[in-house]
Amino acid sequence: MKLAGVIILCYLIGSIPFSYIFTRLFTKQDIRKKGSGNVGATNVLRTSGPALAAPALLGDLFKGVAAGFIALHFGAWPYIIFCSLAVVLGHCYPVALKFKGGKGVATAAGVVLVFMPLVLGILALIFVATIIITRYVSMGSITGALFLPVLIIATGKPWPYLVAGSLMCLLVVYRHRENILRLRRGTESKINQRV
Numbered sequence: 269m270k271l272a273g274v275i276i277l278c279y280l281i282g283s284i285p286f287s288y289i290f291t292r293l294f295t296k297q298d299i300r301k302k303g304s305g306n307v308g309a310t311n312v313l314r315t316s317g318p319a320l321a322a323p324a325l326l327g328d329l330f331k332g333v334a335a336g337f338i339a340l341h342f343g344a345w346p347y348i349i350f351c352s353l354a355v356v357l358g359h360c361y362p363v364a365l366k367f368k369g370g371k372g373v374a375t376a377a378g379v380v381l382v383f384m385p386l387v388l389g390i391l392a393l394i395f396v397a398t399i400i401i402t403r404y405v406s407m408g409s410i411t412g413a414l415f416l417p418v419l420i421i422a423t424g425k426p427w428p429y430l431v432a433g434s435l436m437c438l439l440v441v442y443r444h445r446e447n448i449l450r451l452r453r454g455t456e457s458k459i460n461q462r463v
Contacts, residue, residue, distance in 0.1 A: 273299075274342065275462060278358065281331050282354065283358040283363050283364055284327070284331060284334075287370065290320050291324075295316055295320070299312060306329070306370055310373060326445040329381070333379075336352070345427075352376075353430035354435075355379065358375075372440045373413070384423065384429065387420060387425070391416060393412060394415055395411070414434070414441065416436065419423060420433045
């Protein structure tokens with residue numbers, strides 16, 4: 269029962285829609301009806317600018333940080349795996365927004381920051397380098413997600429971290445499935461394109 273309660277708590281933390289909240293507060297608009305319709309910092313950046321995107325990004329990141337510390341507090345492997353997955357699922361499928369949320373990148377990064385800061389540092393370099401080369405945020409996100417399990421293995425982290433990282437990787441890539449189709453068609457928006 270304790271594990272179930274902690275999983276629900278992490279899901280609810282992940283469900284806090286910071287991108288929706290900040291755009292509602294400061295622009296009176298619904299982020300779901302702007303740009304790509306995605307409830308995430310990249311869409312806030314494209315539609316409302318960096319002043320709102322930055323706090324939205326930090327909010328999403330700290331959701332993952334909170335879940336990571338909760339998992340470490342309990343310590344056992346089920347908490348590490350299920351808290352990690354629950355908080356990212358909450359971000360992607362928030363109950364308050366009828367299960368239509370973001371893509372989980374920043375929230376997953378928050379989890380990795382707590383468990384494996386070195387791995388996150390390497391992933392950040394890969395993310396930024398990919399964006400510089402391709403000009404696509406989605407490409408940076410997908411590439412970073414795919415490298416997560418590889419880096420966990422390469423740095424010799426315990427198996428629960430690998431399971432948690434692999435599940436978060438799969439979820440992030442799945443949430444980018446429409447971006448992958450647009451990348452293949454050449455219709456994906458680049459980072460400097462504003463809506």
